[in-house]
Amino acid sequence: MKKLFLFILLCTFAQQLLAQPITxxxxxxxxxxxxxxxxxxxxxxxxxxxxxxxxxxxxxxxxxxxxxxxxxxxxxxxxxxxxxxxxxxxxxxxxxxxxxxxxxxxxxxxxxxxxxTYRRSEDVTVTNNEMATVSARPFNPGETLKYAGSLGDPSRMAANFAGVSGANDARNDIVVRGNSPATLLWRLEGVNIPNPNHFGALGSSGGPVPMLNANLLAKSDFLTGAFPAEYGNALSSVFDLRLRQGNDEKKEHLVQVGFNGIELGAEGPYSKKSKASYLVNYRYSLFGLMANLGYKIAGTPYYQDFTFKTDVPVGAKGHVSFWTIGGRSNITFLGKDVSTDGDGYGDENNNIKVNFFTGMAALAYEHRFTNNTYGRLTFSGSRSYQQYNADTVLYNAGDGKEIIAEIPSEQSEFENEKLSVNASVNHKFSARDKIAGGVILDLSRFNLSNSQLYPVAQAFRNSEGKTTLAQAYVQWKHRFTEQLTLNTGLNGMHYELNNQTVLEPRLGLNYELNNRSSVSVAYGLHSNVQPILLSFYQTQNPDGTYDLSNKNLKFTRSHHFVGSYQRSLAPNLQLKTEIYYQAIFDAPVEKQPSYYSVLTEGADFAPIDKGNLVNNGTGRNYGLEVTLEKLFAHNYYFLITNSLFNSKYKGSDGQERNTPFNGKYVVNALAGKEIALGNRNNTLSLNWKITSAGGRYVRPIDLAASAEQRTTVYQDNRAYSENLSSYFRMDFKFGYKINRSRLTHEIALDLQNITNKENVYQRAYNPRTQRIGTAYQQGFLPIPFYRLTF
Structure with a gap:
């Protein structure tokens, strides 16, 4: 009897222990x-x-x-x-x-x-940058893991915002208001950085896989127009990212497996007596690991990246931080391995081998001089390297795929290094007035070499050298009343390569109509230096010599005008509308009458191979954006964005055309629900996303000329007049979070393109089948995810 009583007592005690909430x-x-x-x-x-x-x-x-x-x-x-x-x-x-x-x-x-006040009632809706008046949204890294289809990628998550559309499923390029994705500025911890993506070609801003890790990011800002004066050398948008600090009191660890790879992470204090902390993470390609184990696929992507950050307090008023990010990636596509039924894109006619490396690091010191003044000094450096080799694959005539020759056709090697100094000072005069200013000095060194070997030998680039870009800015925030705020500033840039200097005024006004709504207007003049690959393209003269005919191109420039209205419909429900007009001028176009403009470039891996360009091109983008957002509360959220826009440009022939990014409209609808299960607050999450967008404009293909030249030939006189079919995709993600004492398991399955919609990627001539083939974007793809934190 005593044993039975003791057993019941132990069971009751164990039940009480299990019922204890985890804290x-x-x-x-x-x-x-x-x-x-x-x-x-x-x-x-x-x-x-x-x-x-x-x-x-x-x-x-x-x-x-x-x-x-x-x-x-x-x-x-x-x-x-x-x-x-x-x-x-x-x-x-x-x-x-x-x-x-x-x-x-x-x-x-x-x-x-x-x-x-209305604007500060919800921290999640307010940007880090106080000087941002319009077209700015905070980026919360946790949403990249929550939203269906985002794959833990900051760029793919940003594609859900109003005014933004992705270039295609295979890459994470960010197209903002019809602008080229190459005109986006990446910034990390106050430093202007190169393309932070694996397989990220020099001169582009995206790639298939992000090098930035959402697990390491803090709340950041995404700006799509008329941005503050501290941002220079950006024509369309700015992604201003921040790394979080490592835990300065407790050591913590992370293990994660997902689309972006297998990763291990750790953070914590160096000692119990110090507030200095570290944050470290390593990630390796999941597909590469599977290939190493014998499960190879055609075109296996190999990549790995490493991130480290440390923060060290210096006395009561100083702070030192150091961070570094580096990544390598390579992939090989062999034409013989491409599976096609004869109607697909003709990659089977090429062997392609590419290698990429990107590394960046920075050392920063921040000091609080007084209770109202603080400054920051940062030394940084970066290096980008790209190697590309291609063969032309020739087959026997007929429907078979018997290879008769593999001829080296192109080779490229691009290297760009940059050393930078950033200095800034911020001073608060009072609750009404704040002023900030700073300088950025970039010293760049480059070595560029690429040439075509077949069918006609031609050297496109063979240059090395160095140049500097100097920037300075000042900005002022004045609050006339609790309701009326002015943000204004001036940015100046000087580019040594072409000895050009520009001044860019910025102005923004925000008025709180009441505690639930506000209106804002803003203007900005923005400039962008030309891509280094464009500046050093070699134009071949009739006598066989070469000229750097693009070297003295000026900045591409644009006027931004934005009006905004925001209203809080309920404590967690917000409506925001924006109307904008962007007038672009001084865009490079060809001297002779032509459809071409640099505004059409930026959404692929290929460099710009055009010479004899002049700054006579123009463009215009205008549109209306509406965002209805239910912030997460009562265990659910939703986000609906609708963008109606028009994107046009003029080449040297004077004819106004659609840009290739002019989809006319983008609609995103996202929703999610969390269900708490058990007394440990385990959570089942259901997330859904639907995207509908207008088809891109492309150049029609001349079938007869393509057959004659055995490669794709376009009808340039009808450039960007053909509209591809509209884009549609639906994603669904469900996950389960398990809390245990001192650790958390997160399991998810992201079902992408669940309707298996065949969205057109591109069209090209296939010389083997002698037909115009269509390549489609990603079909239905289930992607598992697992994360353990402890």
Whole structure:
């Protein structure tokens, strides 16, 4: 009897232990949004689960909440003289502490309690950059893993935003408002960086696989027009990314398997007595690993990347950080391995071998001189390398695929290195006024070589040298009242290569109509240097000599005009509309009458092989964007974006044409639901996405001329008059999160293109079949995902 009683007692005790909720630590730092000064005495209140509990920030602006149940929690930060800050549905997992870096904005009107304004009522809707007035959206890295179809890729996730469309399923190029994706500026930790994608060709901004890791990113900004003065050398958009700091109190680890590869990560403090921390991650191609184990596929992509960041406090007012990102990638396509029924794109006629390397690093020191002034000095460097070799594959006549010759046809080797110095100072005069300024100096060295070997030998590039790009900016934010804010500034650039200097004014006004709605207008003049491969293209003269006929091309420039209206329809439901007009001028076009403009380039791996260009081209983009967003609350969210736009350009023939990026419309609809299961707050998530977009415009193919020359020949007089069929894709993702003591498992399956819609990729002439073939984009593809944090 005693044994039975003891057994029942042990079972009851074990049941009680299992019923104990799993908890985690939520902590962070609160600073002044303008001066970055730590704010002591701010109240931090955990609103759920009831009853509410709270704490206050210490002298260094730090706070800590312990025993916070896993799941989603809401926080409220308050301090007299500052606007309240609400953070809703912060995700708390068992396997990782929640460390927040929060900013409060000083209120102009000093009242008994903080004034809550429309714009600052939700942190998730506000950008890091206070100077951004319109066409700016915060990028929250957690959404890249949540949204269906995003694959943990920041670029693919950004394609869900209004005004943005992806170039194709195979690449993550970002097309903004009909502009070439090559005109996007990548910035990381305040440093202008090269293309951060595997297989990212020099002069492009995208690639098939991201080198940036969403697990390591902090809240960042994505800007699509009329951006602040600190951003120069960008014509269409800016992706301003930040790396998060490693946990400075506890060692944590990550194991992940997904589309982007197999990765291992670690972070933590160097010692228990130090606040210095590290963050490190290594990733290797999943397909490459499978190939090494014997499961090879045609065109196996091999790639790997490494990211490291360390943060070291220096005294009470200084901070040193160092970060580096590097990645290698290579792939081989052999024509004989391409499976085709005779109607597909003629890659079977080429062998292609490519190798890429991109590396970047930076050392930064930030110092708070006073409670209102801080500065930052950064030294950085980067290197991009690309090697390309191609063979032309010749077959016997007929329907067979008997190879009779593989002739080397093209070879390329591009190298670009850059050393940079960035210096900036920010000063807050008062709650009304903030001023910021800085300089950026880039010293670039390049070595460019590529030539065609067959059917006609021709050298396209054979140059090496160096040049500098110097930038300086100043910007001022003035708050006339709690409702009316002015953001203005001036950016200047000087490019040594062509001895050109430009000045770019920026202006933005935001007016809060009431505590639920606001209107904004902005203007900006923006300039973009020409791609280095374009500047050093060699034009062959009749006597066989070569000239660098593009070397002295000026900046491509554009005027941005944007108007915006935002309204909070409900506590978690927001409507935003924007109307814009972009006038582009000084775009390179050919001297002789031609359809060509540099505005049509940027969405593939090939360099621009055009010479004798002049800055006489123009373009215009205009449109309307509507975003309806239900922020995550009550266990569900949705995002609906609709973009109606028109994108036109003129070449040297004076005829206005569609750009190849003029899809006319893009509609995205995303929704998701989370269901809590069990007493450990395990979570089942269901996420859905649908995209519909207009077809791209292409150059029609001249079948007779193509058959005669045995390669694709286009009807240039009808350039971009043929419209491909519209694009449609539906994705569904479901996942399950399991919280256990001190660790979290996340399992998901991303079902991409579940209707198996055949979206056209491109059309080309196939000399073997003597027909125009159509290549289609990705069909139905299930992609598994697993992540363990502990």
């Amino acid at each position: 985690q630590v939520v902590r962070g730092t609160v600073t002044d949004g303008a001066s970055k000064t730590p704010i002591p005495g701010a109240s931090v209140l955990l609103l759920n689960p009831a009853p509410a509990v709270g704490t206050t920030t210490d002298g260094n602006g730090r706070f800590r909440l312990t025993q916070v149940p896993v799941g989603r929690v809401n926080l409220r930060l308050t301090l007299v003289g500052y606007e309240d800050l609400f953070l809703k549905d912060v995700v708390v997992n068992a396997g990782k502490e929640v460390v927040l870096d929060l900013q409060l904005i000083e209120s102009i009107t000093q009242l008994q309690e903080a004034v809550v």
